Each structure stands twice: as C-alpha cells, then as structure tokens.
Amino acid sequence: xxxxxxxKNAEKNQIANRKVISDTLLxxxxxxxxxxxxxSDSRGSAxxxxxxETLPEQLVEVGIAEQNLVGVSAGLAASGKKxxxxxxxxxxxxxxxxxxxxxxxxxxxxxxxIGISGGVSYGALGMSHHSLQDLAVTRAIPGxxxxxxxxxxxxxxxxxxxxDYPTPVYLRIGRNPVEDCYVNEDYRFVIGKAVTMHExxxxxxxxxxxxxRVALDTACVLKAEGFECRVLNMHxxxxxxxxxxxxxxxxxxxxxxxxxxxIYGGLGSAVAExxxxxxxxxxxxIGIPDExxxxxxxxxxxxxxxxxxxxxxxxxxxxxxN
Numbered sequence: 001x002x003x004x005x006x007x008k009n010a011e012k013n014q015i016a017n018r019k020v021i022s023d024t025l026l027x028x029x030x031x032x033x034x035x036x037x038x039x040s041d042s043r044g045s046a047x048x049x050x051x052x053e054t055l056p057e058q059l060v061e062v063g064i065a066e067q068n069l070v071g072v073s074a075g076l077a078a079s080g081k082k083x084x085x086x087x088x089x090x091x092x093x094x095x096x097x098x099x100x101x102x103x104x105x106x107x108x109x110x111x112x113x114i115g116i117s118g119g120v121s122y123g124a125l126g127m128s129h130h131s132l133q134d135l136a137v138t139r140a141i142p143g144x145x146x147x148x149x150x151x152x153x154x155x156x157x158x159x160x161x162x163x164d165y166p167t168p169v170y171l172r173i174g175r176n177p178v179e180d181c182y183v184n185e186d187y188r189f190v191i192g193k194a195v196t197m198h199e200x201x202x203x204x205x206x207x208x209x210x211x212x213r214v215a216l217d218t219a220c221v222l223k224a225e226g227f228e229c230r231v232l233n234m235h236x237x238x239x240x241x242x243x244x245x246x247x248x249x250x251x252x253x254x255x256x257x258x259x260x261x262x263i264y265g266g267l268g269s270a271v272a273e274x275x276x277x278x279x280x281x282x283x284x285x286i287g288i289p290d291e292x293x294x295x296x297x298x299x300x301x302x303x304x305x306x307x308x309x310x311x312x313x314x315x316x317x318x319x320x321x322n
Contacts, residue, residue: 003187004197004216005180013180017155017173018086018116022047024159025084029058035082035163036060040069045175046086046116066091070099070111077109082163089115089172090122093134104168105143112162113170118148119210119260120293120301121175127292131172136265138170139238145169146238147191148209153182154235157189165191172209174260176298179213181233194241200228203316204248204255208234208267211258214302217309222316229316237267242274249279254319256284258307260298263287282322284315 029035029051038060043049052059060076062069066087073083085092092115093100104111115134122129139146145167149155155173162169181197189195197212198219207215212233219229230252232244248255255275257268268285275283286306294304302308306315 003183005183013152013177015152016047016175016177017149017152018045018175019047020152020155021114021159021173022051024156026051026054028160028163029055032082032163033058034080035084036076038062038069038073038076038083038085040064040066040087040091042087042116045088046114048086066096067099070096070113071103073111074099074103074107074109077111078107082110082112084112084114086114086116088129089118089131089134090129093131093137093170097137100138100144100170101141105141108143109168110166111168113168115170115172117175118172119174120298123297123301124295126295130293132260132262132288132293133265134170134172135237135259135261135267136269139270140265143168144238145191145236147171147236149173149235150181150209150212150233151178153180153185154189157185158235161189161191174210174298178210181212181216192236192239192241194244195233195235196230196244197233198229198231200230201252202227202229202320204230204232204252205258205312205316206232206234206245206248206255206267206271207258208237209260210298211260211307214258214307214309214312218312218316221309221313225317227317227320234267234271237270240270240274242278245271245274246278249275249281254282256286256312256316256319258312259287260302260307261287263289282319284319286312286315
C-alpha cells in the first residue's frame, strides 16, 4: 500500500514498458549468455536496438515471419537457450497461434513470448493491428501462462522473474509510456498472486495491465465521496489468483473488472468463472464490446468505451447503492 502511486502523487512517466524490458534483458543477458532475444523485423518497435548493438550474437532476426519466429524460438529453447520473443501482439497472438499452441505449449519448450504494442496501442491502424482477443486465445492453451504488467516497475520485476521461470509465457505490453502505479520497485512480486493496490470493503475493482491505473484513479474518486474500494492488480491472468477473487467476493459483495480487451474471454470472463462457481456476487465487466474498436489514441479509445475513472466510479456507485 505504501508503494502505490495514487492519483494525487503519481509520476508522469516517460519511459515505456518496452524500453524497460529491453534494458532489463540486456542487463541479464550480459551475465547469462543463454538468454536470446528474437524479433520479427520488430527490434525498433520493441526497443531492442541497444540490445542488438551490444550483444549482436544474442539477437536473432527472422524478418516478417511470425510463424517461423515462434518455431525457431522453440528449437532454441529445446537446445538449452532461454529465448525471449518480441513481436507485435496482434500478429504474434493470431498469425502464429498454431505454433504457440503446438511448438511452445504442447511441446513444453520454455519460450517467453512478449506481445508488444498490445491492446489498442496501434490506435488509428484499426482492427487489423489491435490485439483485443489475445488474452482469450492464449489463456485457453494448456501449458501457457499469461501476464500483463501495470507499469514500468512491474515490467522490470516480471522480466526478472521470468528468466528462470520454467513455464512458457505470453506477456502483453502496450506501446507508449503509462502513468506509474507503483512509486518504485520496492514491493514483492509473485507470479500468479494478485497485488492489493488499495484496501476497501464497499466494492472490488480487478484490473490488468494499463487499466490498473484507471482502477487506482477510480478508487481515489470514490474515496473522496466516502466509499472505500478495493483494487486488485491481477497481473497474471493465468495462473489466476482465485483465492484473492473469492476473498474479494465474500468481503465486498460486488466486483468490477476493467481490461483493454474484448469483454469476451479475458479478465472479466476469468473472474466471473471463479465467482459463479465459488461465491456468486454481481460482476460488471468493462472492456471493449463485440465490435471493431474505434480508432484513436489509447486515451481516446479508453474514454469512448468507458475505461475511465469517471465512468467506472459511476457504475461502482450504482452497484453499491443496489
């Protein structure tokens, strides 16, 4: 709690998660030569240019061939390497999904897949470049874990945790800098365990990735109006922290989920599955509806679909009053 950056003192961060991930991997790869980075003509988009310049023998460029990218990474993992794949989430999670299912998950090859520029990061490029179904697809694949960091501090901790993590992982990040959710890296990060960002008993908001900032801002709005809202950062959607979800359902009686993803198959669906089978309470899923998302920058798209503190707090107050 003391390390959470609430709205009134949150930093205006100018460092993108992809830059933090690249820097972290570079530091780790200097010591561990088995760490490799693979890209699909995407080293610039992934901020991996410094990595390639410093450790050229540890970067593999396959060109615009995402299926080959995944297949090659699986072969390298099978030979004892620790490959980190960095490719646009929209293509990595869709164009090469069969290779992810068979070559990575089914074959048990320990590859870390980093989907860059995820969600609506590509903005004006529209549905072909938006990745709003990736959580639904990847979390349904046996043997594949799925994660999203809330900010730069969590992105660093996540990569450090994944280097020696024995399971294949799909990790999605956005393209641009996001406002800090944590003051610094001084907190305990555990894969598969939600982080309680704010305490409260009136309602729980569960968020993932860049929507964690929206959840924290919502908690501030509600607090100013006399409501105490619990905020859970569900950075790992698979394996899911079912214990934290059930506890929230029992103690707060109502749950809102927020995600930069389709309302089908993502965080909201995962939470509703747990709640309905263990302690049924009202669950409101806030995300992108069943339509091609409008074009615009992330802030514009979020506001259009109600992924904002103003809209979420309004929904929360209605749920609390019922």
